[in-house]
Amino acid sequence: MATLGILTREQAPAAAQPTYDGLQKMVGFMPNLYATFAHSARALNGSIAWAETLRKGELNGQEAEAIFLAASEANNCFYCVSAHTQMGLGFGLTEEQTLALRQQTSTDPKLNAVATLARDVVESRGFPSRANIEAFFAQGYSKAALVELIGFVALNTFNNYVEHLDGTPIDWPLAQRLPTTAEG
Numbered sequence: 001m002a003t004l005g006i007l008t009r010e011q012a013p014a015a016a017q018p019t020y021d022g023l024q025k026m027v028g029f030m031p032n033l034y035a036t037f038a039h040s041a042r043a044l045n046g047s048i049a050w051a052e053t054l055r056k057g058e059l060n061g062q063e064a065e066a067i068f069l070a071a072s073e074a075n076n077c078f079y080c081v082s083a084h085t086q087m088g089l090g091f092g093l094t095e096e097q098t099l100a101l102r103q104q105t106s107t108d109p110k111l112n113a114v115a116t117l118a119r120d121v122v123e124s125r126g127f128p129s130r131a132n133i134e135a136f137f138a139q140g141y142s143k144a145a146l147v148e149l150i151g152f153v154a155l156n157t158f159n160n161y162v163e164h165l166d167g168t169p170i171d172w173p174l175a176q177r178l179p180t181t182a183e184g
Contacts, residue, residue, distance in 0.1 A: 015041035061091035
């Protein structure tokens with residue numbers, strides 16, 4: 001049973017409606033998860049603004065999607081895994097690469113370092129191993145990129161937890177399930 005529910009544009013607070021319009025234009029539809037966030041216009045608008053700000057930072061689109069995929073997999077959020085698989089494809093990742101990033105088995109050493117560290121941050125609750133931090137830096141990433149990676153993980157965790165609370169119906173093409181992935 002949904003705790004919050006999905007709001008239509010008309011049901012959403014007036015301050016959230018421009019975000020509905022922007023997402024409709026950018027994505028082609030209003031994703032159910034964001035329509036759930038709309039119960040709080042500040043949460044919806046803030047999460048979008050935070051993502052837009054982080055996307056202007058040190059990490060490129062593929063790297064951001066590697067973070068989202070690894071963190072969503074770690075948090076068992078299949079809604080977000082499906083959404084970020086599609087987003088990753090839009091940033092030039094292949095289906096196989098998205099699967100590998102979810103499992104930290106990418107043959108791209110930079111993307112694998114990003115995905116491995118992101119998953120470690122989630123699983124360790126913010127206490128990643130020194131080895132994974134050093135592997136990240138060894139791939140040429142800066143301290144600013146590390147802080148931004150943590151920002152992406154935090155934003156992703158917010159998204160995952162709202163989805164968990166509500167069991168948001170997936171309105172993205174379904175990603176391939178991994179053998180060990182629980183329903184989420």
